[in-house]
Amino acid sequence: MHDISRTELDDVNALPRFNMPLELGLFMGAVRFGTGAQRRKVCLILDRERYRFQRFISDIAGQDIREHGDDVDRAIHALRSWLAAQPRQDILPARRRSRGGTGTSRPNCRRFWPRSA
Template sequence: MPFETDVFVNCPFDHDYAPLLEAMLFCLVHSGMNPRLATERLENGENRLEKIYGLACGAKYSVHDLSRCQAAAAGDYARMNMPFELGMDLGIRRAAEHLPSEKKFLIFERHPYETKQVLSDLAGQDVEAHHDNFETVIDKVRNFLRVEAGCNVPGAARITADYVTFQGWFLEKKLSEGHAEKAALRLPTSERLAEMRDWVAMGKPDSFGRR
């Protein structure tokens, strides 16, 4: 059932966050889950809020990363999309009569306790710190899926090693398709996600062309 395996991912989509996002998506796919992101479709005519609401309603699990909500420099504005979407998702969970089962959340911040200093309504809600470390993201997502989704997953070190193997396979494949190395590393998230699924389905080959 899609609801039971879909995971709504609410996070930044900028270049600096990309290593964390990719590690998160890989861990989800590796564990047999189906990540759902607002960027998975590029149709400009689609209402973004309606799309996000539909993704959140259709997923039992959600990962919300609030680590980029602060302004990066003096004069910049705070980034409010992530806490806004978390609030909407919490509302969906509270009005859960129409959902097949209760939604489960994993919430990230950069450093411990920083989010609750500015978002006191999260009191009572566990928030995990990742310190901008992709290995920590894999570890926290892995533990969340093991406990909350009952996924039969290996240890975080094994998943991290598989992630490194996938990255090499992915780059080899994209170079063989005619991409420059720099361009291959900046392909759309939806394309990278599709390749993760293919790599797992192929039996996690060590290199491109080898099964």
């Protein structure tokens, strides 16, 4: 999920903060130019107004951007609706078979949360 609504001017420097649009660009580059799992990535793009992005990041035109109106409940609803519409294998971490070969599976969480040293 990429919420590009937080691109206001910084109070100290009077410059915009573009972390989320930059991260979205990196994500889209991985989807476009990556291989394997990188090309299958999907994402949700949120903004406070549906077409506001055209004023500062018009290169993402053509993406399905959902608006939340700066309302947390609407943002959560948009995320839940988007997740519900996605195939499970596209969203959940990779699964693996148990050693016993019983066919049960569990998330391979070590890949995402390595043990601390």
